[in-house]
Amino acid sequence: MKSALQNIGYLGKVPCSYKSSPMAAHFELHIEQGPHLVSAGQQVGVVTAVQAYRWFRLNVIGRDTHTGTTAFEHRADALYAFARMMVRAREVAAGKGCLASVGIIEAKPGSVNTVPGEVSFSLDIRGPETELVAEVEKELRRGFDEIAAAEGAGIGKPCRVEWTLDFDSPAVKFHDDCIECVQESAHAVVADAPVADTKSLVRPIMSGAGHDSVFTSKRVPTSMIFVPCKDGLSHHPEEFCSADDCATGASVILQAVVRYDRKRFA
């Protein structure tokens, strides 16, 4: 990282450390990256927590065979095993109020008439509590082993599955004082909106995605503000947040910082 920054002339003099650059608190403004605010017609999300997530890479090892000459019962089809695993992952995660997603997949050798003998894929498990994510993982480890064992059992050479943990981010609860400052500020900013109950424009919300605030929250009181985005899309060319929503968010974060500062010296 240091040499990369040096190469582009961006290495500064201030050490990258919460001790050298102390903060009293951390507030972060972000688009929701999800559909809840926009579909409910709400203006501000008061972020109380960030869900837990774990990222894995999995390999399924089966056996390359010819698609035309190998009966189903003689196959150890790593891609078919993957397909069953992905269906199972949603079933198990949904049953525990969690999410499980596959974003990356590669099948080898990658030929139209060869049953893939090796598949690797990413698995992203998320949930409101660290414990729930661990439970989903445990159930999927058992379930995937069972699926792998069934595929190729007929030839005595069943598939097997290997897991590698790439990233583990436990659930984060934001700081009560910060959350309170964001909530009061949000209510104040939307107070003039032309609706009967302006408080209904503000909702507490849990972040599904990870953010810088996950890391600052380990050191200083932290919370976040969400504003709506078009169709809940992010990391995508269609990502969009209206100027009004940007302005609302900026007002809320400014007021939250001021409120927190007053509270600190009160």
Place this chain on the structure above:
Amino acid sequence: MKSALQNIGYLGKVPCSYKSSPMAAHFELHIEQGPHLVSAGQQVGVVTAVQAYRWFRLNVIGRDTHTGTTAFEHRADALYAFARMMVRAREVAAGKGCLASVGIIEAKPGSVNTVPGEVSFSLDIRGPETELVAEVEKELRRGFDEIAAAEGAGIGKPCRVEWTLDFDSPAVKFHDDCIECVQESAHAVVADAPVADTKSLVRPIMSGAGHDSVFTSKRVPTSMIFVPCKDGLSHHPEEFCSADDCATGASVILQAVVRYDRKRFA
């Protein structure tokens, strides 16, 4: 093709045509590429036919969304739809005594925390009769549409699926005279084997894979000879045929040619 051959100095003077290079018949010797002969301890397969197959490329179009912020009911997950399709494909094909296989898959955009909005994959459908392959295709077109429609229905933007036919090879029945020559030759070649019933070392067999003989059979009487290969593997570094099996196969094809020639002028 012509310019490629010219570039490497391989363009010859003889026209590539069954008219310029007439053949009375065509016999082809091949490893089985499947496990039937080797697992039954048999020595020769008399190939009577080649199963039908169709190769397709399919695209599933859904919607890229964030894995952490998009509930299952808000997703149009093209990869999840694919997983259900692959499970369905085996179910439908097996029910009709056919095969369905996916060898190639690509999911876009290919990021661990993005639900894939686009998946493309190959589909190889095979069966003993051209009609059966068509029936599997028909049932899968209906089934895949149903799976696509369910994924993303919650947001009114369901997945959709597109099919492209890449290759269509109807079932082939080889020529009775050629089959007879191969069968008589096979019985003659294994006659001295140290088993009670040497005829049990020879079996009629249908080819699961395509071969040159599929094309020659359109012009001249044709059939094939199969010999066992290790674990039924082919197109693979572990592909192996013993010297004895190679010799058996060579003897059978030589005798078949001689027998056919005698029959022709008898």
